[in-house]
Amino acid sequence: MSDISVLHIEQLIAGYGQRVLLRNLFLSVPEPAFVAIVGHNGCGKTTLFRALTGRIPYEGTIQVLGQDLRTVRQPANSGLLAYLPQRGSVEFSISVRELVVMGRFRHHRFLSAYSPTDYALADAALTQVGAAHLATRDFTLLSGGEQQLVWLAQLSLQDAALYLLDEPTQQLDVYYRRRVFDLLQSWVQEQRKTVLCITHDLDNLLALPGGYLLNLSAPAPQLEPLTPATVRAAREYLESEESLKVTT
Numbered sequence: 001m002s003d004i005s006v007l008h009i010e011q012l013i014a015g016y017g018q019r020v021l022l023r024n025l026f027l028s029v030p031e032p033a034f035v036a037i038v039g040h041n042g043c044g045k046t047t048l049f050r051a052l053t054g055r056i057p058y059e060g061t062i063q064v065l066g067q068d069l070r071t072v073r074q075p076a077n078s079g080l081l082a083y084l085p086q087r088g089s090v091e092f093s094i095s096v097r098e099l100v101v102m103g104r105f106r107h108h109r110f111l112s113a114y115s116p117t118d119y120a121l122a123d124a125a126l127t128q129v130g131a132a133h134l135a136t137r138d139f140t141l142l143s144g145g146e147q148q149l150v151w152l153a154q155l156s157l158q159d160a161a162l163y164l165l166d167e168p169t170q171q172l173d174v175y176y177r178r179r180v181f182d183l184l185q186s187w188v189q190e191q192r193k194t195v196l197c198i199t200h201d202l203d204n205l206l207a208l209p210g211g212y213l214l215n216l217s218a219p220a221p222q223l224e225p226l227t228p229a230t231v232r233a234a235r236e237y238l239e240s241e242e243s244l245k246v247t248t
């Protein structure tokens with residue numbers, strides 16, 4: 001294990017004006033890992049990702065692979081991290097394959113065409129998420145769940161050290177939910193990526209082989225090992241009336 005953490009957060013304070021949602025968060029992910037982020041609606045999960053992607057001001061320090069994110073002009077375009085928001089939208093007609101290949105944006109020159117290799121990678125990414133059959137369809141006409149799979153395929157092409165996914169299985173059926181969680185685990189185990197995944201899908205977390213759990217609704221959120229016992233404890237906590245009083 002190297003001395004440089006994949007992700008190191010110290011004394012992070014963030015929110016919106018008077019509304020502070022993240023209070024003195026410390027977090028260190030020492031090596032590639034899957035991190036499930038859970039918590040009540042509105043507790044600040046997406047806000048954490050907004051801080052990580054430089055979209056909101058914050059106090060404290062965030063380092064990715066030892067680099068202070070304040071010194072990185074566009075963290076999401078730097079190759080350090082890639083971000084899949086809760087809802088992506090596309091206003092124009094475009095084929096799925098063309099949208100996915102755009103995930104290769106860092107690897108090709110401005111205004112040059114994508115190469116056959118880029119398209120081969122796009123096809124492989126679609127196959128990986130189980131959406132190869134959608135390649136020639138118009139993205140804007142797909143169902144919400146189908147679109148979510150396409151965004152995941154595009155994200156996987158960005159080849160970043162740290163992936164931030166905001167409820168990537170929200171619109172998926174039971175089969176694809178399982179499949180996406182397995183895919184995210186494979187990014188960690190086979191490609192040595194670190195995946196931070198916001199989710200309300202505690203059932204699927206129960207079956208995952210490992211990683212960390214971060215309950216942002218807890219009074220002092222910290223990384224715990226991701227095990228059936230910690231997931232059950234988080235569920236119990238989140239279902240309790242008492243925990244709602246802490247959040248609000």
Ligand SMILES: Nc1ncnc2c1ncn2[C@@H]1O[C@H](COP(=O)(O)OP(=O)(O)OP(=O)(O)O)[C@@H](O)[C@H]1O
Binds near residue numbers: 016043044
């Ligand atoms: N730009 C903003 N200005 C003021 N308040 C905001 C802003 N964006 C979000 N909020 C508020 O901050 C709180 C946290 O929002 P956030 O999106 O981080 O929640 P979350 O934990 O991701 O919730 P969910 O599980 O529902 O997606 C919410 O109450 C939200 O209304």
